[in-house]
């Protein structure tokens with residue numbers, strides 16, 4: 001029915017256009033485009049009035065959804081991404097609202113009225129020109145500087161502030177959350193970031209008395225949640241990598257030394273021995289920078305632990321986040337200072353056990369907390385095939401986040417990684433058969449998932465169960 005209506009409008013307009021051509025041939029060249037633009041808009045307006053406004057409101061003040069027939073299109077020009085809007089009007093997008101929500105009369109994909117491609121484009125143009133929301137400021141959220149870590153924080157806030165109670169997202173490959181209200185499975189293709197930000201700042205400005213929720217989140221937190229929502233389902237989105245940006249090209253070790261003196265020495269000590277004024281009261285102890293081979297550490301990890309703090313990389317929140325204090329230049333400067341100053345323990349120091357005990361010692365003293373009984377008794381459910389062992393090795397040396405295992409446990413598994421020699425207690429020596437045979441598969445699984453609190457062993461919640469079992473298979477191959 002819709003396309004019939006629009007077709008009729010089109011015909012009428014074309015006939016009007018022809019009439020103009022017939023009367024004034026000379027002025028045609030500049031006159032026709034202007035005239036047709038205006039009439040296109042009038043036509044689109046008429047289409048909206050006739051085919052959409054019966055259900056959707058195009059202007060007015062926000063009102064409760066319980067008084068509406070369909071979601072408001074007030075401010076639609078600031079809300080929807082053009083490509084999504086056009087596909088929606090062509091009936092090519094999944095429903096936005098979950099079953100049994102107020103707008104559930106149109107549950108099947110394609111049940112929403114559809115338009116022609118041309119009309120859909122005209123509607124998108126019209127929205128962008130005439131249905132802008134003056135409260136939404138373009139460029140509030142700069143996604144070109146939005147990092148994967150910020151998205152991770154956004155996801156945490158999304159969980160902690162109950163958003164997941166009413167909006168569904170993909171988590172660990174599964175659709176998760178309460179099926180109520182708008183789905184965010186592909187919100188990044190549908191919604192503009194600046195609109196999401198303004199909405200999140202005070203939802204009742206848009207959907208009063210509609211079951212919406214006002215969260216207690218800081219300005220920075222709003223950026224994280226907004227960026228998280230604005231990138232769901234947007235597969236081509238490239239996350240920003242701060243350590244490749246300008247401040248890092250201009251980093252200066254002399255300025256970094258000053259930052260270190262002013263901010264880091266109080267815990268890490270004047271010469272990076274981990275013996276600053278605060279150290280005696282801290283558990284875990286501040287890292288012994290003097291024994292870390294900083295130049296061998298991945299940029300991403302070093303940046304994250306300094307900029308976002310210990311908690312962001314699964315370590316202790318006793319290590320503060322420095323982003324707000326130092327700014328990006330300060331973080332870049334102190335990173336380059338660490339790299340130029342501290343090159344790791346010498347072979348002799350490492351052998352003598354400068355920190356937690358001589359490396360490679362076997363049997364290795366071990367005080368790790370015992371896993372709960374239901375974990376302890378588990379055995380590896382995967383067969384020890386070469387494919388699983390190989391997959392485990394890749395996780396160990398390369399892909400584990402926040403930091404690949406070998407950076408602490410060493411390429412060989414003896415504990416001599418770039419950070420390994422700085423940790424008290426030292427990393428587990430996987431080459432030591434005598435110690436390893438006392439540790440069950442289930443114990444390892446638990447420590448890898450949850451970490452060993454009060455030690456350098458962080459949690460790896462991002463690894464799936466199968467990935468953890470693969471890595472356990474690999475660790476078993478290292479024992480002698």
Ligand code: HEC
Pocket residue numbers: 047048051052053054055056069070071072073080085088089094095096097098103104105106112113115123
């Ligand atoms: C019969 C009522 C009806 C008509 C007519 C109608 N819509 Fe809708 N529209 C709805 C409902 C109901 C939804 C919510 C669909 C859902 O649950 O996913 C919706 C959703 C939308 C959305 C997405 C809204 C959001 O918040 O994500 C847009 C955009 C939209 N319609 C545009 C239009 C346009 C443009 C027209 C006219 C060409 C139109 N609609 C005609 C009922 C209607």
Ligand code: HEC
Pocket residue numbers: 065071158161162163164165166167180181182191196199200203207210211212213215225229
């Ligand atoms: C108690 C349920 C509930 C919770 C919790 C909740 N929301 Fe909503 N949300 C709603 C409802 C209801 C709407 C209105 C949808 C409509 O009818 O237009 C909404 C709409 C939205 C929209 C606009 C979606 C669109 O396409 O129009 C965004 C963005 C949003 N919520 C973000 C959040 C965030 C971020 C959180 C967590 C801080 C959150 N919501 C928590 C119920 C909830």
Ligand code: HEC
Pocket residue numbers: 259260263264265266267268278282284285286287302305306310315316317318319320322334419455456
């Ligand atoms: C309030 C005390 C404190 C201050 C101040 C502090 N740190 Fe830390 N830092 C710690 C603690 C404690 C740890 C160990 C965290 C853990 O093992 O869970 C740590 C760990 C680190 C690590 C990680 C090493 C590893 O094992 O992965 C780096 C890098 C680091 N700090 C750099 C800095 C820099 C740079 C500064 C100054 C800008 C600084 N720290 C200031 C307490 C502090």
Ligand code: HEC
Pocket residue numbers: 366367368369395396400403404405406407408409419423425426427428439443444447448452455456457458460471
């Ligand atoms: C930042 C340094 C660090 C990283 C990265 C790290 N570990 Fe550890 N790991 C340690 C330390 C330190 C210990 C010793 C903990 C203790 O004594 O309780 C340890 C202990 C362990 C243990 C022994 C548990 C037990 O009960 O004895 C296992 C298994 C283990 N790590 C596996 C891994 C795997 C797999 C990875 C990578 C996915 C990894 N570790 C990454 C530092 C690290």
